[in-house]
Amino acid sequence: DAMVIQNPRYQVTQFGKPVTLSCSQTLNHNVMYWYQQKSSQAPKLLFHYYDKDFNNEADTPDNFQSRRPNTSFCFLDIRSPGLGDAAMYLCATATTQAPREAFFGQGTRLTVV
Amino acid sequence: AQSVTQLDSHVSVSEGTPVLLRCNYSSSYSPSLFWYVQHPNKGLQLLLKYTSAATLVKGINGFEAEFKKSETSFHLTKPSAHMSDAAEYFCVVIIRNTNAGKSTFGDGTTLTVKP
Numbered sequence: 664d665a666m667v668i669q670n671p672r673y674q675v676t677q678f679g680k681p682v683t684l685s686c687s688q689t690l691n692h693n694v695m696y697w698y699q700q701k702s703s704q705a706p707k708l709l710f711h712y713y714d715k716d717f718n719n720e721a722d723t724p725d726n727f728q729s730r731r732p733n734t735s736f737c738f739l740d741i742r743s744p745g746l747g748d749a750a751m752y753l754c755a756t757a758t759t760q761a762p763r764e765a766f767f768g769q770g771t772r773l774t775v776v
Numbered sequence: 777a778q779s780v781t782q783l784d785s786h787v788s789v790s791e792g793t794p795v796l797l798r799c800n801y802s803s804s805y806s807p808s809l810f811w812y813v814q815h816p817n818k819g820l821q822l823l824l825k826y827t828s829a830a831t832l833v834k835g836i837n838g839f840e841a842e843f844k845k846s847e848t849s850f851h852l853t854k855p856s857a858h859m860s861d862a863a864e865y866f867c868v869v870i871i872r873n874t875n876a877g878k879s880t881f882g883d884g885t886t887l888t889v890k891p
Contacts, residue, residue, distance in 0.1 A: 669819075696878075696879075703884075703886075704883070705882065708878060751817070761808060761827055762808040762826075762870070763870050764808070764810055764825055766822075767820040767821070769818055769819040770817070770818065
């Protein structure tokens with residue numbers, strides 16, 4: 664029944680070693696989001712796709728990249744993870760029709776060692 | 777521009793007593809409003825949503841919220857707290873007339889339920 668699936672649930676990576684987080688959806692939603700959530704904070708939007716159109720938030724570091732090869736899949740690439748990138752990463756999807764609620768995955772907890 | 781203010785960062789109640797989590801918003805356009813709950817190390821689960829239909833919205837697990845335009849508020853309530861309600865709660869606003877409908881989150885309210 665899971666509609667937005669994130670893999671893996673937990674990821675440990677080494678400082679500076681590239682890492683990729685994945686998200687897939689069965690909802691056929693045309694909008695996909697990536698959020699970063701640090702401890703005791705609200706999720707912070709990194710970027711989103713509207714279909715194939717990529718939209719980067721102004722304060723998202725260049726270290727973060729994303730790919731969306733098709734409607735169902737979206738990837739978050741961290742080119743050189745630093746200790747400050749340790750966080751929960753949340754993927755979400757939405758349609759463009761009201762009410763545009765976001766459907767969230769379970770998240771990937773990233774640890775940088 | 778849109779913004780969300782959750783007025784309490786922490787709320788503590790006893791099991792069986794009412795819950796009130798407060799949220800105020802500002803928006804230049806007609807908003808959609810949501811409450812999400814997040815348990816530790818989990819994603820966000822939708823509790824309820826307001827979309828310009830009924831102003832009193834019922835959600836899952838006995839939660840409800842009332843949209844008050846005059847007060848720009850969307851407070852979340854539950855008549856009787858359960859231990860399993862202990863979690864982080866986020867109030868979210870989405871502006872409906874933009875293509876991507878980006879969400880604006882409040883800072884969250886941590887709900888503690890005492891036995």
